[in-house]
Amino acid sequence: MNPLKNIFNLFLAPKNKSVPLFKGALNYLLVCVLIIVVFWASLSVLNITFSFGFVDLYGKRILDGFILTVQLSLVSLVISLLLGTLVAVGQRSRILPIRYLCDAYVKIIRGTPLIVQIYLFFYIIGTAWGIKNRFIAGVLILSIFEAAYIAEIIRGSFLSLDKTQLEAANSLGFTRRQTLRYVIFPQMIARTLPALTGQFANVIKDSSLLSIIAVIEMTQTMREISATTFQLFESYILLGALYLCLTLPITFVSHLFEKRFNYARKT
């Protein structure tokens, strides 16, 4: 056997097959090293040295911000799930004003940047209706924003349901409610759960934009700290790492769901 080929083989794996543990670890390590080298090289060109001393000083505030981000995201997720489901159902309504309202809502929200929505909602609607509490305003804005995406996820998965499955349920004598409960619902859960989990990671990241209306979540906390310490790079590196701490496990769970519910697989 050609020794060169053996070495190349260490970095190759066929598609659609699981990679052996050792090979996977080796290659992952390689990628990590690559990222660090590029980053470190850039820093040394700019002649920057880091000091994370501020973490000690502001630890309590950072933790508070972190917790607020988690709270914001969790509450927004629950509300946006409910709202998104309603909108997805509404888009199929027989009552036209409801259908068009849901349709317009999804189009407007998905077609405009979150930052625009935050400003408009907070300073016009929020002021007019007396929503002063920034946490509540933040949760509402974020929920309304995410719900449009969730509605699309749910709508898409409903459209992808196989019509023969519903006919089969009919042919067996299932009532509408039984079909919903035993066929549509489980199949939709399987289709939407991975995407919905992934959407939760988006909620967490999108919540950072609420910093512009001075909700003291993680990003706003870091902005405030860096304004006093002038350690902009360190603050944002830490900020990115903290977001990763939240989103990476979620991505992992999303992949697990994908595997778990992929009942169309052959093996």
Add this chain to the structure above:
Amino acid sequence: MHVRLEGIDMNFGEVAVLKQVSLSDRIDKLAIIGPSGGGKTTLLRIIGGLLVPSGGRLFLDEQEVDYAENKLPAYRAQLGYVFQQGGLFHHLSARKNIALPLQVVHGTSEEEALERAQELLNRFGLGSEGDKMPAQLSGGQQQRAAIARAIAASPKLVLLDEPTSALDPEYTNEVLDVINDLGETGIRFIIVTHEMGFARHACDKIAFLYDGMLLEYGSSSELFENPTSPELQRFLGKLLEWRI
């Protein structure tokens, strides 16, 4: 089982798919044959209560079928239905596919339903495949499991809609054998099929649908030996063109 169709019409928009289809006979093993687009599947779906006819009436054992939305589930529950393909629930194992309707629709206990499912799986040569998901079964195995599910609740009549037309030839025969066995154990069925050998030898009656009309009806031996209408003569002639 006595089946009586009285002037069944079916229109999809402007298109008349079935025109005044009438028939009254004792049905044991009936094959519906005819060219594509002739209305075979539509007729089967109407008999199965999956489609509401635009006009006409249907009687099973002299009892008129009520096509009111709230009456249909109970009606359908008395029948078995096998689709061309993909009729098994994707998210359930073969065993659960058979057991679930027994539990949900027929009120069987879970234990009993699973036992009955296993019994049927054994009977159709799927004894060790019960835990597999539909996607893990071959096309022929899927259709056998679908047939097992269709007869699980001892239906009055089993309706099969081209159960082999999506299968490779090697699987076609194993499925046809299973259907033939059903007939021999006294299960009555109506099958829409392009397998003329099966229609001729395993079914006792044939209905020839052409352009939405029931052009010929009679015993299988008679129809295949002496087709009277030029349409059926041409249809059978075409099928024999590439005979081995």
